[in-house]
Amino acid sequence: MSYHKRRRDVLKGIGVAGAVSVAGCSGGGGGGGGGSGPDLLTVIGYPESGIQLFRDYYSASDGAEDILIPDGLQDPALPGQVGNDMNNVTGTAPAAGGPNQAAFESLYQDTYDETPGVFTSQSYDSAAALILANVAAGENDGTAIRDQLRRIANPGGTEYGPDGFLDAVEAAANGEDINYQGASSAVNFDGNGDPASAAYSIWEFAGQDADSVDVAETQNFEGENPDGAGPSADSSPGGFGREVSVGILLPETGDLASTGQPMIRAAELPAQQVNESDLDLTVNAQFEDTNTSPDQGVSGAESLVSAGVPAVCGTASSGVNVPVCQETFIPNEVVGCSPSSTALSVTNLDDDDYIFRTAPSDQLQGRVMAQVASERLEAETAATLYVNNDYGQQLSERFSNVFEDTFDGEVYDQISFNIGESSYSNVIEQALSSGN
Template structure:
């Protein structure tokens, strides 16, 4: 069931602390998107209600421009930018959706004036995951959200083993049982032993590749960290990490179910964008989501039945693909990736059918308060925090007093750019333009000029 993928030219360096970031810990801003498609590094269907520009600073070039988008649109956007502006015209910050190591090569520029932020994969099992992932698949290094995808599937498998049945409600009721503090700890390298323990009804505390994977009452991750990266002609390089303290841990509930008998089949689906605007990012995420089953086959006395479905980087195909997985009897699904896809799939598929959805890439703050009957979880953090990290970089590292935003017109783009605007203005900065754009346009020159205040 593996899909061969394009090699990713990712370079990673040692993590360094960002001075002064501790003061931001816990200071989140709740900002919800109002319609649209996509969410955090992910998908769009082009039916968003928000229009182009907000404010205009009167023609002066901003000190920094924040770009929120996806890889395929990013190729055209940055090609248009460099054809009209020099590398030194503005500092540019991007977000996780544009953390693509092939972007400089595709754009034809080293993009040395571009830096970005993305959720970090710095959990206790990060090194073990990296070794397994690069050994199993044709990648130089794990890509963005791949560790989160591995963790999303691993927790589902453990919850299923604890529940003893392929039932969405039973899996849901054991998600925190196998993840939150209170049991014997297991990491990715000990996943076979963790499955055996969960199947025996023993308390299990999974500590993952991306984080400790502790779910709060909303299904969000607690303590999180972000990486800061910069582009060059070979791809991108991680330069710093930013740690946020989490809120209070939700204690581990009592196990629900009698465990699993040997030989039973554990089932799960994978719902990711393997084509379209997010295809470059979605394929390795989908690969990582299947890795726990590949790791466990032959190592435990269980069978694994899983199926991959393509959202095509759009909300309606995501709904259709999710319905297909549910019809085929999968009680839990690693997906979706895009925030808008996750929101739409949750409302139209997961909740009505009692199926667990665990997104490895959806970061819109709107998901936190989704009326989901506790069927929706996610392994990356909310973009309310990423907006703070971007503002910190703009203010303290770049020294910017003015900024503009150029953002994908969907739930992901709207919420993340607004989180940045709120944090930047709170710190005394001025946002001179907020410019929305649609996915995969033939030209972005007009939008770029508006964001650059021409």
């Protein structure tokens, strides 16, 4: 039985802690089994560039190294586009681990006749929370919505989920205390506007013809600031007979198109639920495409602000989200709630509490990845390849620091690459030969 086939079969049943050693059965890492390179490659990027990067990797290596990737590369179509089953790849990703995960999955499946993908639950929760906060505020005003977000999401009121979303909207309009319990998490915002807790899945690609990935395990983790509740309004004016405005600023095209399109559909669901109901409220959900580009993201955000949108579900990538927040949302007092921007720089924004997210910070994912690398894959040495933006650099640094300081590993090199290159052979060769 081949190493990779046995590895896939064994890993499905192993937890993060107490993993059985399967790494190194074919002679260790080093670009073809030479044993002199790193045990593990950590690759941080997006699917469009990942196609060429992994084609170049499998041309240079027999796949003896374990590869660890985060959510940015969780695209079931990637093996088919690369032309390899990618059996040596393990992934981590924020998961749909909320108390109402099943209700959301059923709603999405019934509406679109497809299985929800990565970050779709976070997208639904972001749009749902913004709509509820707007209804509770009783006006299309960014500051009023900001002050209501923790009031409708954090503990203290009657609990509602996606299957009771319309009841939650009605209760918010009546000025009642509500506690939205989401699909991705409990949607409790900490003092930074980040989730107070999050679930992560550990997954593998299912092959070249698959339309989903194989999730081996899902675990819940506490965020960095679970007890920091942050500011919140004391009461909710509510009210009926009005139009609620919300923006959706996500990538329909560009490097994250394959991930972004299902996220857009998920973000549109709460507005559809309200508009198809008999409540005396309507939701005007306005969409702009970021093209996974900072410039187009800022342009789209400016269009939404010009249209009077007070709160936006978006953006997706941190390389887009940070400039959008700094240049558009914060100066115009517009609430931004990203469903998938995970870079540490988002937490550190001087945002006057206008910036939230339903996706957890990479402060947490970096630790999860380091733990998987050490305890599940039993790697002692690693090299990272990361996309050259805030998301890639900060997650690479966080993974490397935790892998070395907490799990006594060694990171030989951290190597950046740019989106859209025609070849990644040079950076792959550098990573495979690091440590020599």
